[in-house]
Amino acid sequence: MEYLLESNHLCKKFGSLMALQDINLRITRGKIIGLLGPNGSGKSTLIKIINGLMTPSSGELTVNGRTPGVETKKIVSYLPERTYLNEWMKVYELLDYFEDFYEDFRRERAEQMLSNLRISIDDKLKNMSKGTKEKVQLILVMSRDADLYVLDEPIGGVDPAARDYILKTIIGNYNENATVLLSTHLISDIENILDEVIFLQYGQIRFHRSVDEIRSQEGKSIDQLFREVYRC
Amino acid sequence: MLGKLIKHEWKAVAKTLFFIHLAIVAMTLVGKILVSIKAVQKSEILTVSMVMVYVLSVIAVGIGTHIYLAMRFYKNMYTDEGYLSFTLPVKSWEHIVSKGLIAIAWMVIDGVVIFASIMLLAIPKQEYMEFVNSITHANWEWLYIVEVMAAVVVGLCAVPLTYYVSISIGQLFKNHKMLFSVIVYVVIKNVQQVLGVVVTVISMLPSAMGNMDDSTSASMTVVNSMMGGSLLLQLVSCVGFFLAIKFIMDKKLNLN
Incomplete structure (x- = not known):
């Protein structure tokens, strides 16, 4: 069976520091997966x-059977932790940009979400609050019909009301053929939407299990489990 | 995808650069009018300060254009914006080529605007005509023309590539990325100077030792081989820089 994301003995070294150590992952389609772990866990x-x-540094990682490159970038939609948008651009210029470069970008979907959040497409990024910029960025990323969405801290910088909207957006926009991999510290906010969790620690996978399994076997929420596993 | 990158690169830099060059055009026209006014001609202080302002502005626009284009590369590739640039489904060489071509285009526009402005303001029409005549009526040798053209093209490519390779190496450092980029740039320029002298000397040797009977053709041969030597050096640097930038983008990306 071909996995959407697969890694074998993946390692990454920075000088003498092992940032990732022997990571073996198998991720299938149609899942929402939490990538959890404290700061510096990899x-x-x-x-x-x-x-x-x-x-x-060694080992390999493939997305849909290919090592990361032009072909995988076509099917992976990535929301970085950073605001990567050009400050001088207006929202509609960003839509043009995404439309030009990503074949799977659905402009109508983006425009609909923007209007739901009352963000005008004529607004300049420069005049937006940090939270609004993050919303625009998430809308752009979720308006692609990607196979894999990688969302790094998608709800970190926004208020709880927007948080709900964003989570609804995430669930509403991915299809059963796609998988969402999201990393966050705010576990209790997202644990109801997760199918699986991956716990990382010191650059290694502590475990990769389904949420149902954890709940039935351990009788704990993911949030509780996280606090126990990473107790300082 | 290269075409789309070029289009968006043009859009990204055109606004700012258009306006600063428009300022030079406006200044030239105002200057032309002021120069023709008798009262202005008589006042030495006014003339001197006008010339000062003009010269400083032209220098600022000339240098500013280059710094702006270099900074655009740095910002778009190696700061937060790089998270988007490097996750677009394009090859790294397409980034280098698209940014390089737009930078060259603007350097040419910049050069033409400044040259035309100085011609209009500072050079009397008669001298200007003589200059044009001397170029068009000179007895050009074919090889020389080809070499000059090649030198211009390669020289133009070398400018952005030198900026980009310096910035790409500079961003490998953890902190003070821009400072290191400038240091790398200065080092590259100095090494090129030294190599340039070496290449010139070497390329002069064979022709200098050759037939010196006909002094004009001999000096032309020396010029030709000197140019050929430095052209080769430039070309090798360009290819080396391009490959180095590509390697860093593909394998050594260091986004914070």
């Missing part, structure tokens, strides 16, 4: 490798 490194922003 989440960002893994996400960067998936998106071709970093190359592994």
Whole structure:
């Protein structure tokens, strides 16, 4: 069976620091997966490798059977933790940009979501609050018909009301052929939508299990489990 | 995808650069009018300060254009914007080529605007005509023309590529990325200077030792081989820089 995302003995070293160590992942389609772990556990490194922003020191990672490159970038929709948008652009210029470069970009969907959140497409990014910029960025990312969505801290910078809208957007916009991989610290906010969780620690996978299994076997919420596993 | 990158690159830089060059055009026209006014001609202080303002502005626009284009590359590739640039489904060479072509286009526009402005303001018409005549009526040798053209093209390519390779190496450092980029740039320029001298000397040797009977053709041969030597050096640098940038983008990306 071909996995959507697969890694074998993936390692990433920075000098003497092992950021990722022997990561073996098998991710199938149609799932919402939480990538969880404390700061410095390797989440960002893994996400960067998936998106071709970093190359592994050893081992391999494939998306839909290919190592990260032009072909995988066509089917992976990535929301970085950073605001990557050009400040001088207006929202409609960003829509043009995404439409030009991503064949799977659905402009009508983006325009609909923007109007739901009362963001005008004539607004300049420069005049927006940080939270609004994050919303625009998420809308752009979720308006693609991608196979894999990689969302790094998608709800970190926005208020709880917008948080609900964003989570609804995420669930509403991915189809059963696609998978969402999202990393966050705000576990209790998202645990109801997760199918699986991956716990990372010191650059290694602590475990990768289905949420139902955890709930029935351990009788705990993911949030409780996280606090126990990573107790300082 | 290269075409789309070029289109968006043009859009991204055109507005700012258009306006600063428009300013030079406006200044030239105002200057032309002021120069023709008798009262202005008589006042030495006014003339001197006008010339000062003009010269400083032209220098600022000339240097500003280059800094702006270099900064655009840095910002768009190696700061937060890089998270988008490097996740577009395009090859890294397409980024280099699209940005390089637009930078070259603007450097040419910049050069033409400044040259035309100076011609209009500072050079009397008669001298200007003489200059044009001397170029068009000179006895050009074919090889020389080809070499000059090649030198112009390669020289133009070398400018953005030198900026980009310096910035790409500079961003490998953890902190002070821009400072390191400038240092790398200065080092590259110095090494090129030294190599340039070496290449010139080497390329002069064979022709200098050759037939010196006909002094004009001999000096032309020396010029030709000197130019050929430095052209080759430029070409090798360009290819080396391009490959280095591509390697860094593909394998050594260091986004914060």
